[in-house]
Amino acid sequence: MHRAIDSAVACVVACGLLNPLLVNAQDLKTPLRELPALSPRHAGLNPDTLQVLLDLIRTTPPADFRGLVVIKNDHLVVEEYFNTYWRETIHDIRSAGKSVTAV
Numbered sequence: 001m002h003r004a005i006d007s008a009v010a011c012v013v014a015c016g017l018l019n020p021l022l023v024n025a026q027d028l029k030t031p032l033r034e035l036p037a038l039s040p041r042h043a044g045l046n047p048d049t050l051q052v053l054l055d056l057i058r059t060t061p062p063a064d065f066r067g068l069v070v071i072k073n074d075h076l077v078v079e080e081y082f083n084t085y086w087r088e089t090i091h092d093i094r095s096a097g098k099s100v101t102a103v
Helices: 002-014 047-059 096-102
Strands: 067-072 075-081
Touching: 047 067, 047 075
Parallel strands: none
Antiparallel strands: 067 075
């Protein structure tokens, strides 16, 4: 167990995620203020499969899924929010960052 955690921490450190000084500013992309939209079909996504996914999210309890955002090649392809959440909603994610880092 500890070996897996040590490996994950080593990966994070090696990638420069724990120390912002290791990341070159020119390597970071500037955030896009207004993303141009692109249809799922033009982005190479199957619209029927996407609709099945959205229906599954809407109908599967518990209703705690907040949103699905897909950006491809600097274009907004999907932006769907659920259960009264929206883009400007502040989300309390608690320890989600640690879970992603552990992966």
